[in-house]
Amino acid sequence: MNIKTLQRRDVGRLVLAGALLIGATVAFIQPARAADEAPDALVKRLSTDVLDTIKADSSIKSGDVNKIMLLVDSKIMPNVNFQRMTASAVGPAWRQATPEQQKKLQDEFKTLLVRTYAGALDQVSDQTVTVRPFRGSPDDKEVLVRTEVKGRGDPVQLDYRLEKTPGQGAGWKVYNLNVLGVWLVDTYRTQFAQEINKNGIDGLIAALAARNKGNGRG
Numbered sequence: 001m002n003i004k005t006l007q008r009r010d011v012g013r014l015v016l017a018g019a020l021l022i023g024a025t026v027a028f029i030q031p032a033r034a035a036d037e038a039p040d041a042l043v044k045r046l047s048t049d050v051l052d053t054i055k056a057d058s059s060i061k062s063g064d065v066n067k068i069m070l071l072v073d074s075k076i077m078p079n080v081n082f083q084r085m086t087a088s089a090v091g092p093a094w095r096q097a098t099p100e101q102q103k104k105l106q107d108e109f110k111t112l113l114v115r116t117y118a119g120a121l122d123q124v125s126d127q128t129v130t131v132r133p134f135r136g137s138p139d140d141k142e143v144l145v146r147t148e149v150k151g152r153g154d155p156v157q158l159d160y161r162l163e164k165t166p167g168q169g170a171g172w173k174v175y176n177l178n179v180l181g182v183w184l185v186d187t188y189r190t191q192f193a194q195e196i197n198k199n200g201i202d203g204l205i206a207a208l209a210a211r212n213k214g215n216g217r218g
Contacts, residue, residue: 047129063118108208
């Protein structure tokens with residue numbers, strides 16, 4: 001099964017995860033404030049802000065890829081450990097990749113996510129987010145924050161894995177998302193591994209680039 005098949009199969013159940021991840025570009029916190037918030041409070045505020053912003057911005061709801069991409073670069077990248085996210089999706093081969101290949105992988109993976117989920121933002125309507133009871137402790141370096149997204153249909157489980165980054169003001173950063181029991185990074189890892197086994201790291205980069213060029217919305 002190739003990357004295109006993977007996207008067709010999983011876009012439905014990952015749509016809200018993708019919408020919140022990409023939509024967060026317009027409402028993500030500034031890094032200095034991140035250090036002052038507990039991870040569950042952070043997720044609650046971000047999720048609410050993101051949904052409200054998507055609902056209010058017609059160009060984002062319509063999937064304006066260029067606008068979304070600009071906002072990803074300026075807002076979301078400082079608040080998500082995207083290198084860790086990409087490395088986890090690529091798997092063991094990441095350690096053998098050159099710095100140039102790693103950069104290309106991050107760029108193409110980011111574009112893949114933006115283009116895959118941009119067209120799904122118009123499905124955001126009356127959803128609200130509830131954070132489930134948090135079981136973390138002040139000493140934790142990595143935590144799981146569980147939420148439910150409620151709308152017209154059945155509630156959707158949407159969970160976040162966050163890490164506490166070192167340094168004053170660094171705060172918490174998201175490195176994976178789970179919707180309906182499926183982790184976004186794990187979903188891509190199997191398919192990326194198949195491509196790497198066949199054609200190597202450069203083959204994966206080429207496959208991602210071709211997919212991104214072939215369809216503006218994944």
